Amino acid sequence: MSAILTLPQLLNRFRDLKANEANDTLNIxxxxxxxxxxxxxxxxxxxxxxLQKGIRLTDKSxxxxxxxxxxxxxxxxxxxxxxxxxxxNRIALQSIASTLMRQTGGPIHSLLSQYNSNxxxxxxDSNMAGKRVLxxxxxxxxxxxxxxxxxxxxxTRVRTPxxxxxxSFEAHFKLLTLxxxxxxxxxxxxxxxxxxxxxxxxxxxxxYIDSRIHYMSALEVSWRQKTPTPIMSFMHSQLIRFLQxxxxxx
Numbered sequence: 001m002s003a004i005l006t007l008p009q010l011l012n013r014f015r016d017l018k019a020n021e022a023n024d025t026l027n028i029x030x031x032x033x034x035x036x037x038x039x040x041x042x043x044x045x046x047x048x049x050x051l052q053k054g055i056r057l058t059d060k061s062x063x064x065x066x067x068x069x070x071x072x073x074x075x076x077x078x079x080x081x082x083x084x085x086x087x088x089n090r091i092a093l094q095s096i097a098s099t100l101m102r103q104t105g106g107p108i109h110s111l112l113s114q115y116n117s118n119x120x121x122x123x124x125d126s127n128m129a130g131k132r133v134l135x136x137x138x139x140x141x142x143x144x145x146x147x148x149x150x151x152x153x154x155x156t157r158v159r160t161p162x163x164x165x166x167x168s169f170e171a172h173f174k175l176l177t178l179x180x181x182x183x184x185x186x187x188x189x190x191x192x193x194x195x196x197x198x199x200x201x202x203x204x205x206x207x208y209i210d211s212r213i214h215y216m217s218a219l220e221v222s223w224r225q226k227t228p229t230p231i232m233s234f235m236h237s238q239l240i241r242f243l244q245x246x247x248x249x250x
Contacts, residue, residue, distance in 0.1 A: 007161050010243040014203055017250045023079070028052070029206070031072045034190050036209035040064050066103040071187060074100040078191045082198035088148040090141065093180075094120035096191060100184050108182040117182045132223055134179050147174050151192075155199055165205070168196035169235040173228040176219070193235075205239040 005013070018026070032040075032047040041064050042050070042057070049055040050065055051072055057065060074096055081092065098105075098120030105118030110125035122144075126136045135143060151171050158164050172193035179185050194204040207215050218234035 007165075007240070010240065010247070011161055011203065013247050014243050017247060018203075024052075026204070027072060027075055027079075030194070030204060031068055031075060033206045033209050034075075034187055035064075035067050035071050037207050037212050037215065038067075038186055040067055042068060063104055070100055070102050070104065073102070074187075074191055075194065078195045079198045079204075082195045085199065087152045088192075088195065090144050090148065093144065093148065093188075093192075094122070096120070097181050097184060097188055100187060100191070101181075105183055115182060117184070120181070122180050123182050129179050135177075140178065140180050143178055144180055147171070147178070151196065155196055158200070161202060164197065164200045164202055165236065165239060166232060168193040168205075169232040170228045171196060172235070173219070173222060173231050177223070203243065205235065205242060207235070207238055208241070211238060 028048050028051055029044070031051070032042070032044045035047075036042075042060055046057055046060065047068055050057065050068055056062075077096055077099055081088075086092065098118060101118045101120070103118070105116065107114045107116050108123075110123075110127075113124060115121040115124050122137070122140050124137050127134060151167070154167055158167050172189040175192050176185055176189035181188060190207065197204045214234060215238075218231045221230040222228050
């Protein structure tokens with residue numbers, strides 16, 4: 001682009017160009033990238049064929065395809081909740097998690113007992129995520145309640161695009177830090193981010209598949225430094241890239 005545009009200017013141009021474009025088209029792009037960041041193997045064209053035409057692929061694993069179908073359902077659920085201004089609570093969050101893992105989740109066994117990811121049940125063990133020590137499982141319900149209470153309170157006070165996206169990126173980081181579910185935590189964190197953005201009728205943002213390594217690095221830096229600033233900065237760069245690419249394609 002010939003000139004550097006501010007975030008509000010980019011958002012205005014994006015809306016002008018995308019005004020007549022169906023949400024399903026953008027949902028497909030977001031589904032492709034969010035599942036792909038977690039290791040999904042389908043190309044964008046394959047995701048499009050699967051979701052729009054119901055064409056199953058014989059050369060791709062069934063699990064990868066079911067992950068795509070369920071993520072699209074969860075994204076639609078989240079966007080509908082945000083449009084209706086439905087407040088978030090733990091039951092709603094677990095309902096989204098259940099949709100996300102409906103066909104690929106199942107029982108997860110731990111030393112204590114077992115829990116079911118396709119029911120949206122919270123993890124019951126106090127394990128590790130990589131080298132990171134997770135919050136004790138018995139503290140999860142209260143921690144989730146506090147996070148969602150904070151989101152519900154703040155979401156009605158933010159006004160500017162920067163404030164809205166800052167809130168969404170920070171909430172994404174905080175939920176991912178809690179790691180409340182046995183599976184799908186990264187996707188759930190991005191869905192929470194999209195809820196906040198959709199609540200204010202802002203374009204929902206994503207993490208590009210080809211930026212996965214930088215995404216993970218930014219998360220690690222934020223966890224190590226105990227501040228969301230690095231990951232929030234990275235997520236803003238992904239938002240700017242998304243808006244610019246959409247504008248340039250037109």
